[in-house]
Amino acid sequence: MKNLWKIFKAGLIFENPLLVLMIGICSSLAVTSNVSNGLGMGLAMTFVLLFSEIFISAFRKVIPNGARLPIFIIIIAAFTTIVDLVMKAYFPALSKSMGVFIPLIVVNCIIMGRVEAFSSKQKVLPSIFDALGMGLGYTWVLIVISAVRELLGNGTFAGIQVMPASYTPILFFILPPGGFLIFGLLMAANNGIKSALKKREARQAKQLPDMREAKENA
Amino acid sequence: MKSSVKLGLILAIFAATACASLAIVYQITKPAIEAQEGQALASSLKELFPEAESHEDITSAVTSTDPSVTIQNAFLVKSALAPLGVAIKATGASYKGPATLLVGVRLDRSITGVRVLDLSDTPGLGGNASNATYYVNKENKITFPGQFTGKYITDKFEVKSDVIPITAATVTSKALTKIVKTASASAGAWLESMALGGAAPSATSGASVKEGQ
Incomplete structure (x- = not known):
């Protein structure tokens, strides 16, 4: 159980696909001009990632090594098309604003990377946790980037006006350079969190033998 | 030779299964997608021509x-x-x-x-x-x-x-x-x-x- 939690946590912070592995960045910068897009894209991506990992992990013994990449792509493409159709049917506004980026999930390197590196070698349960960790890791980064960009660049949050009317939106944040800037700052923040967590772990690891020693002495 | 035929066959099975499942999803979502499109069109026509029937x-x-x-x-x-x-x-x-x-x-x-x-x-x-x-x-x-x-x-x-x-x-x-x-x-x-x-x-x-x- 602890191991599964570790796998899940890795995707969120230590191996965050966007901030640490730095894959799948193109879509993350393109759709994050408002919060609902960021959230929708993140969830769509998590869905595709989850089901692709489950399927590929379940069939990993039947998938021949020589034809694994085309088979991965077929499975990923099938789930992406399902998401695309479902969104068109039930969330038309969202599907319209994300445009071409939903079909492009097929070629998102995060999915291909996780499927190849993780679920094609692991059992189903760890794969589920890996997919959830990676997917939610992707989603939270998208939400944070899009929240900052929408708030500063448009004065709204998820389409609702929050900034006072006197606030002049800073266009820069909606435009691609603003996306890059916030992305870079987030990367730095994540590195800070990472090293703080590592330090804490190291300290705890040091304290444990000390305590044992103290007990033995007593 | 034999192994490449086998690879192709397995690939074909995966592709066929994926196609079949997509066909099912498509059939289920099709009426909803058409209804959405029709509704969007009707409401935008109504905006342009309020008297439109x-x-x-x-x-x-x-x-x-x-x-x-x-x-x-x-x-x-x-x-x-x-x-x-x-x-x-x-x-x-x-x-x-x-x-x-x-x-x-x-x-x-x-x-x-x-x-x-x-x-x-x-x-x-x-x-x-x-x-x-x-x-x-x-x-x-x-x-x-x-x-x-x-x-x-x-x-x-x-x-x-x-x-x-x-x-x-x-x-x-x-x-x-x-x-x-x-x-x-x-x-x-x-x-x-x-x-x-x-x-x-x-x-x-x-x-x-x-x-x-």
Whole structure:
């Protein structure tokens, strides 16, 4: 159980696909001009990632090594098309604003990377946790980037006006350079969190033998 | 040789399964997608022609007067009693990719309204064309597409002359104006060919009679 939690946590912070592995960045910068897009894209991506990992992990013994990449792509493409159709049917506004980026999930390197590196070698349960960790890791980064960009660049949050009317939106944040800037700052923040967590772990690891020693002495 | 046949076979099985499952999802979502599209169309036609009751697809009969603007769909909008006008969904190139507008033209050759259906231009600049609170005429609260309402299809449609551009988005302003001009001219041409409605601007009324014969 602890191991599964570790796998899940890795995707969120230590191996965050966007901030640490730095894959799948193109879509993350393109759709994050408002919060609902960021959230929708993140969830769509998590869905595709989850089901692709489950399927590929379940069939990993039947998938021949020589034809694994085309088979991965077929499975990923099938789930992406399902998401695309479902969104068109039930969330038309969202599907319209994300445009071409939903079909492009097929070629998102995060999915291909996780499927190849993780679920094609692991059992189903760890794969589920890996997919959830990676997917939610992707989603939270998208939400944070899009929240900052929408708030500063448009004065709204998820389409609702929050900034006072006197606030002049800073266009820069909606435009691609603003996306890059916030992305870079987030990367730095994540590195800070990472090293703080590592330090804490190291300290705890040091304290444990000390305590044992103290007990033995007593 | 044998192993490559086996690989192909396994690949084919995966592909066939994926196809089958997609076919099922497609069948399930198809009515919902069509309903969504139909509803979106009906409500936008209703916005252009509040009296609209029904519409008839005339896409195949309307041809674009400018090859750089494509006419996606065209509808003859009718009230319970008589035809009201033509609505045209037209696509043309704008600053950051294609833009799609819906243009309504009354029988008297005036524009009832323009709706921006699809525009991917820079938010805050060209994207303001689809922003309902961005006014090109601040005193009268007229939006960029809103300013076309009431214009006649024989007007000039020239940015900075009879069309107010969006600040810092000349390319978008010109591109959208061109789409409106082409769509309304195409609608006018179709109305002429069907000899529908008396053309209000005097210059065109004679032509309509001639073409009618």
